[in-house]
Amino acid sequence: MSKLKLSGVAKSYGATVALSRGDLELEAGEVHVLIGSNGSGKSTLCKIVAGSVKPDSGEVLLDGNPVTVTGPQAAKALGIGIFYQELSLAGHRTVEENICLPDLPMRGPFIDRKALSQRAARYIALFDGVTGQGFSADATVDSLRADQRQLVEIMKALATEAPILIFDEPTSALDRSQVERFFEILRRLKENGRAMVFISHRMDEIFAIGDRVTVIRDGATVGTSRISEAKPAEVIHLMVGEQEDLVERQAPASAAQPSAGDAALTGKHLTGPGFADVSFQVAKGEILGFGGLHGQGQSAVLRAIFGASTVDSGEVLLGGERFTPKNPRQAITHGIAYVSGDRGRDGIIQGRPILENLTPVHFLRERLFLARPSALRAKAQPAMGSLRTKFGGFALPIGSLSGGNQQKVVIARWLIDRPDVLLLDDPTKGIDLSAKADLFSLIRELAAQGLGIVLYSSEDAELLVNADRILVFNGGRITRELTGTDRTRYNLYEAAYEAAA
Amino acid sequence: MTVDTASPAHRSGSIKRFFERFPFLPALIILIVLLVLNGIYQPRSVSMIGITSLVKTYLALMLLAVAQTYVVYAGDIDLSVGAILSLVNVVVITLMQQWGGGALPIFGAMAAGLAVGLACGVVNGIVVAAFRLQAIVATFATSIFFTGLALYVMPVAGTPAPTAFWRTYGGSLFQVPFVFYVVAVLAALLFALTRTRLVTHLLSVGDDAPAAFQTGLPVTAIRIKGYALCGLFSALAAFCVTGDTASGDPLVGGKMTLFSVAAAVLGGSALSGGFGTVVGSVVGALIIGLINSLVYFIGTPSEWQNLVQGLAILLALMIGVLVGRMARR
Ligand SMILES: Nc1ncnc2c1ncn2[C@@H]1O[C@H](COP(=O)(O)OP(=O)(O)OP(=O)(O)O)[C@@H](O)[C@H]1O
Ligand SMILES: [Mg+2]
Numbered sequence: 001m002s003k004l005k006l007s008g009v010a011k012s013y014g015a016t017v018a019l020s021r022g023d024l025e026l027e028a029g030e031v032h033v034l035i036g037s038n039g040s041g042k043s044t045l046c047k048i049v050a051g052s053v054k055p056d057s058g059e060v061l062l063d064g065n066p067v068t069v070t071g072p073q074a075a076k077a078l079g080i081g082i083f084y085q086e087l088s089l090a091g092h093r094t095v096e097e098n099i100c101l102p103d104l105p106m107r108g109p110f111i112d113r114k115a116l117s118q119r120a121a122r123y124i125a126l127f128d129g130v131t132g133q134g135f136s137a138d139a140t141v142d143s144l145r146a147d148q149r150q151l152v153e154i155m156k157a158l159a160t161e162a163p164i165l166i167f168d169e170p171t172s173a174l175d176r177s178q179v180e181r182f183f184e185i186l187r188r189l190k191e192n193g194r195a196m197v198f199i200s201h202r203m204d205e206i207f208a209i210g211d212r213v214t215v216i217r218d219g220a221t222v223g224t225s226r227i228s229e230a231k232p233a234e235v236i237h238l239m240v241g242e243q244e245d246l247v248e249r250q251a252p253a254s255a256a257q258p259s260a261g262d263a264a265l266t267g268k269h270l271t272g273p274g275f276a277d278v279s280f281q282v283a284k285g286e287i288l289g290f291g292g293l294h295g296q297g298q299s300a301v302l303r304a305i306f307g308a309s310t311v312d313s314g315e316v317l318l319g320g321e322r323f324t325p326k327n328p329r330q331a332i333t334h335g336i337a338y339v340s341g342d343r344g345r346d347g348i349i350q351g352r353p354i355l356e357n358l359t360p361v362h363f364l365r366e367r368l369f370l371a372r373p374s375a376l377r378a379k380a381q382p383a384m385g386s387l388r389t390k391f392g393g394f395a396l397p398i399g400s401l402s403g404g405n406q407q408k409v410v411i412a413r414w415l416i417d418r419p420d421v422l423l424l425d426d427p428t429k430g431i432d433l434s435a436k437a438d439l440f441s442l443i444r445e446l447a448a449q450g451l452g453i454v455l456y457s458s459e460d461a462e463l464l465v466n467a468d469r470i471l472v473f474n475g476g477r478i479t480r481e482l483t484g485t486d487r488t489r490y491n492l493y494e495a496a497y498e499a500a501a
Numbered sequence: 502m503t504v505d506t507a508s509p510a511h512r513s514g515s516i517k518r519f520f521e522r523f524p525f526l527p528a529l530i531i532l533i534v535l536l537v538l539n540g541i542y543q544p545r546s547v548s549m550i551g552i553t554s555l556v557k558t559y560l561a562l563m564l565l566a567v568a569q570t571y572v573v574y575a576g577d578i579d580l581s582v583g584a585i586l587s588l589v590n591v592v593v594i595t596l597m598q599q600w601g602g603g604a605l606p607i608f609g610a611m612a613a614g615l616a617v618g619l620a621c622g623v624v625n626g627i628v629v630a631a632f633r634l635q636a637i638v639a640t641f642a643t644s645i646f647f648t649g650l651a652l653y654v655m656p657v658a659g660t661p662a663p664t665a666f667w668r669t670y671g672g673s674l675f676q677v678p679f680v681f682y683v684v685a686v687l688a689a690l691l692f693a694l695t696r697t698r699l700v701t702h703l704l705s706v707g708d709d710a711p712a713a714f715q716t717g718l719p720v721t722a723i724r725i726k727g728y729a730l731c732g733l734f735s736a737l738a739a740f741c742v743t744g745d746t747a748s749g750d751p752l753v754g755g756k757m758t759l760f761s762v763a764a765a766v767l768g769g770s771a772l773s774g775g776f777g778t779v780v781g782s783v784v785g786a787l788i789i790g791l792i793n794s795l796v797y798f799i800g801t802p803s804e805w806q807n808l809v810q811g812l813a814i815l816l817a818l819m820i821g822v823l824v825g826r827m828a829r830r
Contacts, residue, residue, distance in 0.1 A: 052715045072717040088715040090708035092775045093701070101705060102717045110696040156716075 001064045003028045003195040004049070004080075004164055009058030010219075011044050013400065016392050018044040020219040022058065026164065029193045031186055033200070033210035033227070036239055037432040038404030039390040041219040042199050043085050046168045049197075050082040051075035076102060081162030085169045085199075085403050085430070086344065087153045091142035096120030098141055099155045123155040126185055130178045132295050146173040146342045147294050147458075154182065165189070166197040169403070171205060172429045173341065175294035175458055176493075183209050201404075201432050202459065203232050215239050236433060263320065264452020265421045267305065270314035274300030275476040278314070282421070282452035287443065289467025290456040292496045297476035298456040302423045306338040307331040308346075319420065332364055337419035339411050341426030341458075347410035348398050355380060355394035358413050365417045383412040386442055388435060403430040411439065422446065424455045428462065440466050460492055472496055524769035525781030527824035531767075531817050532784050535791040543798040553678045557671065559790035560680055561586070561741035565757055566764035566782035567691065568734030573765050574700065575727045576707040576774025577629060577636040581644035582735045582761055585621045586754030588647045589614040589739035591655035594662055594749030602663030615736045621647055622732020626725030644758070651751035658750035662743055670744025683741075691779050694730075703727050707774025764789055767817055788817055 002025045009022035019041035026032050034042050047053035049060065051069040060067055062078060069075050075082070089098050096117055105115035120137055135148050144152070150173045157165060171179050186196060186209055200206055206213065207227060214224040215238040222238055263281050270278040275297035282288045290298040303309045305316055307325030316324050318334060325331035328338070340346035349357050355373065358380045362368070377394050384391070389408040391401055398406060407430050414422065424443070428436050443466065447453050457463045463470055464487055472480040472495035480495035482488075520526060540547040546555070565582050572579045593614040600606035625643055629636045672679050694700055702723045706713045714720045735754075742753055766772060767788050768781025792813045801809050 050715070072715055073719065076717045082715075084712075084715055088709075088712040090705040090712065090775065092708050093705060097701065101701075104698050104701065106698060110693070111698055111701060113696075 002026060002061070003063065005059075005061040005064075006045070006049070007059050007061075009045065009048055009055045009060065011041075011048060011053060011055050014392075016400070017219050019048070019055075021221060022048070022216070022219075023221040024197075024214055025224070026195045026197060028163070028195045029190055030211040031190060031196045031198050031209050033198050033206045033213040034216060035199070035201075035206060035213055035235060036216035037434055038408075038430075039402040040216050040239075040432075042216055043168050043402060044219075045216070046082060046166045046197065046199070047084075049075070049164075049166060050080055050084075076160065076162070079163045080166070081157045081160030081164065082166040083153050083157040083168055083170045085172075087149060089141045089149060089152060089156070092140055094138045094140055095124070095135070095144075095152050095155075096137040098152055099123055099159050101156070102160060119159065120155070123159050126155070126158070127151055127178070127181055130181050145295050146345075147175065147178060150174060151178065158185070163193075164195045164197075168199050169201070169430060170198075171200055171202065173294075173426070173458065176460075177293065179205065201430070201436075203235075203433075204461075206235075207232065239433075263317065264450075265305070265319075265454070266317040267301070268315050268317070270301060270304065270311055270316070272300065272304050272311045272313075273309060275304070275473075278476075278478055280471055280478065282454055284450045284452055285447050287447050287453045287455055287466060287468050289463040289470035290454060290473060291460070291463050291467075291470045291482075291492055292473035292479075294458060296473040296496075298473050299425050300476070302338065302425045302454065302456060305331070306336055306423055308338070329364065332361060335420035336423065337361075337414040337421065338423045339414060339425060339427040341407075341429035343407050343410050343429075348406055350399065351397060353395050354391055354398055354401070354409060357398045357409050358383070358394075358416070361413050362416045379416050380412070383415040384408070386415065386438070387412055388438055404432055404435065407431055408435060408439075415442075418446075418449070418451070420451060422451050422453045424453065424457075426456055426458050428457065428459070436462070460489060464489060464492065523778075524776065525778050525784050527821040528768050528781055528784045528788060530824065531820055532788055532791065535788060535795060539791055539795050539798060542795065546794060546798065553680065555787075555790055555794065556680050556684065557678075557745055559786055560683065561738045561745065562757060562760055562764065562789065563783045563786040564687070564734050564738035564741060565754075565761040566768070566786040567779045568731040568738065569761040570765045570768075570770055570777055570779050570782040571700075571703060571730045571734070572636075572727050573762075573770050573772060574703040574707050574774060574777060575724050576710065576772075577724060577727065578640065578762065578772065579625060579728065579731050580637060580640040580758055581621065581625060581647055582731065582738075583754035583756065583758035584644040584647035584651070585618055585732055585735040586739045586742060586757065587751050588621065588651040588654070589618050589736045590743050590753055591651050591660075591749045591751050592617050593739065593743055594660050595654055597663050597666065598660060602665055604665070607663060607666055611740060614739060615733060618732040618734075618736025618739070619729055620732070622729040622735070623725060625732070626728030629728065630721045630724035644755075648751070648755065655749050655751050658748065658752070660749040662747045662749070667744050667747035670741070691783075695779070699723070699726055699730070704775055707771075707776070709775075760786075760789055763814060763818075767814075767821055769821065789814065792817065 004026040006022055006024040009019060011019045022041065022045045036042050044053060048055045049069065051072045051074050060069060067078060069078065090101065099120040100116050105112040105119060117137065124137055131151060132145065132148055135144060141149055141152055150170065154170055171182065174182065189196065198209060210227040212224055212226055213230060213235060215222050215235065217239060262284055264284045266281045268279050278301050280288065292298060300309065304311045307327045307330055311324055315322055323334060355376060359376050362379065380394065387408040389412065390405050398409065401409065411427060428439060431439065443453060455467055470482040470487055470492065471478045472482065472492065482491055536547060545551050565586060568582050569579060593610045596610035596613055597607055600609060625640055628634055628639045628643060669679055674682060702718055705718060706720055706723050710720055764785030765777065765782045767785030768778065770777025770781060792810060796806050796809050
């Protein structure tokens, strides 16, 4: 008998069908992978199990007994814990408070601070050594990096000690060492008989940790198979249905030669908060990769060039001219584009329509004060189309999109007016495989049009396949440059772990 | 926007954390500066008698600011705190007058006053959290309603409070002014409340209400409890007003409402929720009180007093924000 069984679970939002027929059988002692493209309904299915979304129809069976999960509290009582893709953290509370928030230890009428610290410490200790700088039990969550916040959400889910644990893209911002540690923990939990759902868009992770995989396409479950019997190509085929084969399409990109043209962007001895003595040059038409473990200064450099944080010394040359933006506004008007993987913080304008989320850059660059929505829609449509964004209409709020489709909106905003320099700060976080392929062929096209592109990615495969040259960061400095045939996974790992180890 | 903390050069991390933990420090500095200024222009104002009278007059605003802070924690606002104060004031006075001025009737009337404050708070909470009306408009509407009730209970101002009541409030016990006992009890109460689950829950809801819901917190109940707490503290504030003015007035609290919001903000609380301290709000209320008396002491002509007072509050807000921002950098 299955620990948890969903049959024919469905959920619609107005005309949008988020989930039409969700089936899932989860056994105790397994890691069950759920895979599907952006907007296919994975998160919706998870939220239904966790009680934060009420299904329109369908049945949920727990240990063979039908149950109705009336809300997150009921789910907690039924022994279901969840990691939310968009996180469920209180930004001004500390790490330890967040970990214990679902069930604060009490002593009479007061919170038992000591018990709280002790309980939290147990889960923080699980990630000892991989939490990175600035992480501590009493740090506020707002002050943490994206990967650290994700770790807190993982600890919070683990702290529920629930027999059923659901992880909705828990690794999207984590680096390798963090993922490895997380997988060790999952394996141990598996031995203890926990039933776990795991969602990820990264093939290697799925095959590393999963026991079975259920594929979901356009809101309906299309099949379940044992991982040991499945091949990546088959899974992808199931996932995308009748579309063309994606594995083929990803390969050839890096064949392109770095054009020896003029410099689009040059950094000379840049030093600032989080990085020191960073020098690099991107030619027009080149895709320069920033690699290395998480938080080694890659994002910090990109943010500084975009004017979102300060440069203490050194200089930035934009197309040969000295230019140090004081704020993002200046950077944008000078043709610099920046896509952040942390869309919750830097990308989306929460609660506003999709169209408003697409056009702020257009307004600034064109110095628009008034505009007809129909004209704006006409400009936004091709940008959205080029990324195959799945959305119901421009007037819908951004929150109605799935995580990956939200990220596509954030990218599309920069495509309406062509920038000169494109800074990509882990841009594919949460984007599915087919859209990733679309995005990178688009980036290659943009490069061919003469843009200088800097790409930082937490996924090594992405860098190796797409960047013409890779600068490896370590402790805020560039420690290695990989060009031509040096761009191998081995070299990248080695350079990244060199000083960090 | 959060500054990237991945820096190898982790600058002034401890100062930053210090300010995060004590967000009312800028307000405290402003308070001390104002005390000094008051002392310079009117040396007697910083004497025991001067301070006692300051506390006596502004204890009500301090309590009202505390009341406001608990709803602000959750990202809500209560524009009816002044009206609740007025209603409790007239109810307490009317009951004391009907039941007589002995100890038992006085305590009975105060218990009734607390019940009224609690009821008003629960009504606000239900309207805002359960019916999901916009807090700013809904509590504005209930404030008119509560004022209407107050005017029904006591159509014209002027009914006096029993002598025992205001004598106690304005008097001394073992050479120590009574209001200082109140302040001590209040401090203990606030400290205890800070350690309750409710306050952490309120702050978490204020940080991100959908996240709190997903975490499994009973968000609606938490917000209602916040308003209930606010109603209770508004009633406590009403007792202080009653003790200070020694009479009933159905409109006494109206103008205090926005001062309570200002005090909370001066004290470092974020109106967007999730962040703040009640201590800060108390300090904020004192800042407003000191500004008022300073405006008087420097001899501002009466027709200019509002203007100067307004500018001074703006200045205090600005300094608070700037100091806080610099420290957190
Ligand atoms: N609150 C909502 N209102 C309207 N539509 C919604 C809402 N939540 C989800 N949807 C829609 O339901 C569909 C499924 O979304 P869901 O978040 O489950 O996708 P997903 O499989 O998790 O995708 P991703 O990989 O991008 O996270 C999407 O098309 C999305 O636009
Ligand atoms: Mg999702």
